[in-house]
Amino acid sequence: MPETRFEVDTSSDPDDQPGPTPHNRWHPDIPATVSVEPGETFRLEMLDWTGGQIGNDDDPNDVRDVELEQVHYLSGPVEVEGAEPGDLLRVDLLDLGPLRDMEWGFNGIFSQQNGGGFLTDHFPDAAKTVWDVEGTVVSSRHVPDVRYEGKIHPGLIGTAPSRELLEEWNSREGELIDRHMDDPESIRNHPTGESEPPVANPPTEEAALMGEMDPDEAEEAAAEGARTVPGRENGGNCDIKDLSLGTTIYFPVYVEGAKLSMGDMHASQGDGEISFCGGIEMAGYADLRVDVVKDGMEKHSVDHPIFQPGHRGPDFSDWVTFEGYSVTEDGEQRYMDAHVAYRRAALEAIDYLANFGYSREQAYMLLSTVPVEGRISGIVDVPNVCATLSLPNEAFEFDITPDSLGSVEDRSRDVVTDDPL
Secondary structure, eight states, X not given: OOOEEEOOOTTSOGGGOSSOOOBOEEOTTSOOSEEEOTTOEEEEEXXXXXXXXXXXXXXXXXXXXXXXXXXXXXXEEEEXXXXXXXXXXXXXXXXXEEOTTOOEEEEEEOOGGGTOOTTTTTOOSOEEEXXXXXXXXXXXXXXXXXXXXXXXXXXXXXXXXXXXXXXXXXXXXXXXHHHHHHOGGGSXXXXXXXXXXXXXXXXXXXXXXXXXOOHHHHHHHXXXXXXXXXXXXXXXXXXXXXXXXXXXXXXXXXXXXXXXXXXXXXXXXXXXXXXXXXXXXXXXXXXXXXXXETTHHHHTTOSSOEEEOOOOSOOOOOEEEEEEEXXXXXXXXXXXXXXXXXXXXXXXXXXXXXXXXXXXHHHHHHHHXXXXXXXXXXXXXXXXXXXXXXXXXXXXXXXXXXXXXXXXXOOOOXXXXXXXX
């Protein structure tokens, strides 16, 4: 087993770890906590993305009450000796798994008033499912007759931004917020008068955790440190399920040493992570090997990450596929709108799964946890994009093909909070 270079204690708060302190912002001055040489293999342990806010129980109120300013909790940064701006950092994902004695994860629907999700207007209240993780196989007491090999992966992995890149992020995302706040049509009918869900998450000192940075410097850095919510040029929170076992990723290097960080481990996830708290979130570990491609950004014309997926399971072969087009649920025709098209495909799949006795909330969370394949299947024929969502029959312990529709077994469980915000 590789040497563990970043350890976590899930029984301790994120800011009171016995080892290095995780960080939850992107900033070039967050000091490295690990130093490795090119070609070295090592292990990082990671807290779950909420830092232990969600419990292994049947009460979804903890999902309802999640404090989002705190997330995500990243292990690192890892300094790779000899890496310089303009290089590419090669990262091989050799092994991934749950932490010992924490072999479970969770999935949730966030309350509309606490971030919401892809289908928040259809699912405004918080809900939770808890999943057992046995190696790479997952199952849940909250979703009966489902058991499958998951697509284990880090939801968040990336290099540190340069100061120039950080300023660019803050500028362009701030301009986006200003445009929407100046446009009355973009503000939803909400008591706070705010756009919901928000169009972007600007820097905030509230709940910022700046790793091993000096406290006086940390306060100033937190005021400009980028939130880890979206993916960007450095990688980050892209939630790509195919960054799984055996994958090789090439990250642009923007600072000396690259400063690689990662977290947000998932036991499985479907394309899109559509319920927002969408994969099977867990505390976990990753065994990595790193190397440096000198001047790789210029040589290979790369300024965003690229990757070669691994070839280790699951190997599904029997799918039920749902189509969606650029027409809203209310019948409004949109022009080449892939977002609307994927919504429609997802809603079709949710309604379909309800025919087998699942609640619509269970079905929604299934689409976030089962390794569904989401695709833009057609994007040239105006006015409709065609998006598809493919659901593997093998994930279920019964046949979900249309030929099996008939008498319905009640598979519903109480997964929704009875006390909305």
